[in-house]
Amino acid sequence: MPAPLSVDLRRRVLDAARSATAPVVAARFGVSVSTVHRLRHLDRIQGSVEPRPHGGGHTPLVTDDDRPLFDGYLAENPSMPHATIARRFEADTGRAISRQTVQRMLGLWRVTRKKSP
Incomplete structure (x- = not known):
């Protein structure tokens, strides 16, 4: 926009x-x-032509405060699938997220991992 x-x-x-x-x-x-x-x-x-304020947007389901949880999951098992991380996150926090959200957040935090064969 x-x-x-x-x-x-x-x-x-x-x-x-x-x-x-x-x-x-x-x-x-x-x-x-x-x-x-x-x-x-x-x-x-x-009475004025000032631009209206931004409407806001969606509140994020995962914030930077949740990063230690993700780091803990990946420290346990670096090959943990995104779907498993999402299920564990919901169990720990009560907030349901999708595997796509996990992937997006790991990318945002620049967390790379090498999956074991």
């Missing part, structure tokens, strides 16, 4: 939109016509 337009550009677009049509303003500033309409709407509803 691209970054929001700067407040300065938003104000200039809104000022120009007061004396010209939306398509003309959009072409002049290199934004879409719908952006001009949205900025007019924001100004009308909020």
